[in-house]
Amino acid sequence: MSLAKDEKGRFAVVGAGAWGTALAALYASAGHEVSLLVRDEARAATIAATRRNEAYLPGIDLPSTLHPTANPSAALTSADIVLLVVPAQVLGSVAKELVHAIPSKALVVLCSKGIDRTTGRFASENVREIIGARRLAVLSGPSFAADVARGLPTAVTVAAEEASAADAAAARLSTETFRCYASDDVAGVEAGGALKNVLALAAGAAIGRGLGESAKAAIVTRGFVELRRLSAALGGRAETTMGLSGLGDLLLTCSTAQSRNFAYGLAMGRGEPLSGLKLAEGVFSAEIASRLARERGVEVPIIDAVADILKGELSLDEAMRRLLTRPLKRESAD
Ligand SMILES: NC(=O)C1=CN([C@@H]2O[C@H](COP(=O)(O)OP(=O)(O)OC[C@H]3O[C@@H](n4cnc5c(N)ncnc54)[C@H](OP(=O)(O)O)[C@@H]3O)[C@@H](O)[C@H]2O)C=CC1
Ligand SMILES: O=C(CO)COP(=O)(O)O
Secondary structure, eight states: OOOOOTTOOOEEOOOOOHHHHHHHHHHTTTTTTEEEEEESSHHHHHHHHHSTTTTSTTTOOOOEEEESOOOOHHHHHTTEEEEEOOOOHHHHHHHHGGGSOOOOTOOEEEOOOOEEEETOOOOHHHHHHHOOGGEEEEEESOOOOOHHHOOEEEEEEOOSHHHHHHHHHHHHOOHHHHHHHHEEEEEHHHHHHHHHHHHHHHHHHHHHOOHHHHHHHHHHHHHHHHHHHHHTTOOOOHHHHHIIIIHHHHHHTOTTTTTTTHHHHHHHHHTOOTTTTOOOOOHHHHHHEEEEEEEEOOOOOHHHHHHHHHHSSSOOOHHHHHHSSSSOOOOOOO
């Protein structure tokens, strides 16, 4: 049940990076009224004038009905749906800064995929006390910004604490090319979105180091076991990890250098410079994911290895040796 064609929403998208711009383009193309809140005034003016966001979505024409602005109240005042699309590490501060400008009845949709490394919290936990849980939803699933901005089809999960609120949010966020499945498993959806990024670093590193597709498949499969274990320990349901924001996004992100996390892992594996690479959320989530697992007594050897490599405490070759020489055991999915 998506919105009827004449039921148009007033969307405000906060964050004009790749994903924010893509979602703004998606909803503007679907006929909704859309404001895109850009941090920098000059960039907002350039996007408005050129109908392009070359820094983040090169070569993609943006609909003329999308309104870029650097003015928070202009973007937010009349919105009935607000999408927060900034990196996980700044989501809390951005929410605090804007909360007074967000209309009290607006649905607030969190689109970041990561864990705040200072608080150890996922997006909804971080923002709940600022915005209020009742009007929050999270959106996650296999969705490269460039694909969505071009109008290519995909399906994602939209979660909210109440099942009926999730149904309503999924209906409002679905378009003809963007199919939203509803879920009331917020923890599971957020865990899937954040942990797949860490595992994509490992998959990319294996390919970059020349270990081959077989090694990558083994890492992705055993990584998925870790995702399932840790998600369950954090309150997520098993069926969610088998869905779009678990297996679905893991497969996408571990399969191509179009993923910034996979590309970052590739560069790590090749020993190439890492500075100047695009946002790879897994880099910020790895150590805290490893800590959350340790605190809950959950075994996540691949996630631990990624965290140790990023801290400079382990080489890739040592990491592979460490993984391959763990005590042999029966294969188990949990
Ligand atoms: N790209 C994708 O395909 C997808 C991304 N996501 C998730 O969405 C989130 C955002 O990713 P994405 O848009 O791709 O990232 P980008 O790096 O492309 O863009 C980040 C955006 O956040 C803004 N920003 C950064 N810091 C702040 C701050 N302190 N205050 C306000 N704005 C800030 C940046 O502004 P400025 O340009 O001024 O620095 C920029 O507009 C991530 O968690 C990512 O995992 C989810 C699904 C798909
Ligand atoms: O989350 C994404 C696809 O679903 C985007 O992945 P990257 O951030 O690795 O590019």
